[in-house]
Amino acid sequence: MSQSGPQKLAIKVRRAFTLIELLVVIAIIAVLIALLLPAVQQAREAARRTQCKNNMKQLGLAIHNYHDTHGTFPMGFTQEKQGSTYEGHSAFYFMLPFLEQTNLWTTFDVNHPINNKTTTPGVLSATVVPAFLCPSDPGATGLAVYSDGSQHGKICYRLNGGSRPIFPTSATNDGVFMCVGPASGTAKAASAPNGIAVTMANITDGTTNTIAFGEHYLVDNNFDSFVGWNSNTLLKDWTWWYPAGGYNGLQDLMCGAFAPVGYMTPFKLGDPGAPTSSSGWYTYQDMRMSAIGSAHTGGANVTLCDGSVRFVSNSMSQIMLGYLCQRSDGNVVSDY
Secondary structure (H helix, E strand, O other), rough: OOOOOOOOOOOOOOOOHHHHHHHHHHHHHHHHHHHHHHHHHHHHHHHHHHHHHHHHHHHHHHHHHHHHHHHHOOEEEEEEEEEEOEEOOOOHHHHHHHHHOOHOOOOOOOOHHHHOOOOOOOOHHHOOOOHOOOOOOOOOOOOEEEOOOOOEEEEOOEOOOOOOOOOOOOOOOOOOOOOOOOOOOOOOOOOOOOOOOOOHHOOOHHOOOOHHEEEEEOHHHHHHHHHHHHHOOHHHHOOOOOOOOOOOOHHHHHEEOOOOOOOOOOOOOOOOOOOOHHHHHHHHHHHHHHOOOOOOOEEEEEEEOOEEEEEEEEEOOHHHHHHHHOOOOOOOOOOO
């Protein structure tokens, strides 16, 4: 009987990744993520921009339904005076029932708007209405808190007040929304006509050629450096859908052609060329607060008086913007 030789055991060797190979794989994954991230961000911004456009479309439908019911577009701001106190409703208040916000609308004091001013979040003037906010604007989160402690729901869409909508004593009243009411006589430039509730017939340039609403960007660090001259209020806290009281309610509501599309404050307090006094600052303040602009790249959405929504470029000339903001100047703009 023969004896076989020693048996050889087969050993299977399992090869692992080397450190260099592992680093290469990680680097490739990082590059792929870096390539993918901008596309994801662009997709998200496209969705936010679409939502913003839908919001503005709803505003256009709301003023048309209001017009069908009342025979005019809603008044921009009703200026009343009780003793030494100014009070007022805003166009956005009048629009609430046409934006499926009737329950909110019925909680407001109709006769005394100042009673709708509150320091309590979630009620009256301190109510957040999602349809009033652009999801792309980082300044649109939370409530606006004014220097007197009152709180207000923010808004990213302002009313077209014309060639110069604010300061109240400078308002030209040539847009679509303006100050109306028994105490509104001084809320305009000396040479301007009294404010009216505008009808379709008053827009002689055509509803397809006249802006009703414009986006308003709530972020501007340069502007905020002048906070001491801005009633101690940052820009993000100075755009409310319901001012309730005060003589200066137009500053919370109006946009127009007093500044170019996309205008941002060009300097900080103390920079060379910056104003050195509050009186020198106020013109820049009015320009920034009434400027049409947005967080979207390249321009901003506007709602026209026919209810359609258009995107206007930051490169649009201020002269052309003026034509679009004035309701009856005779300059019809059809291509922009």
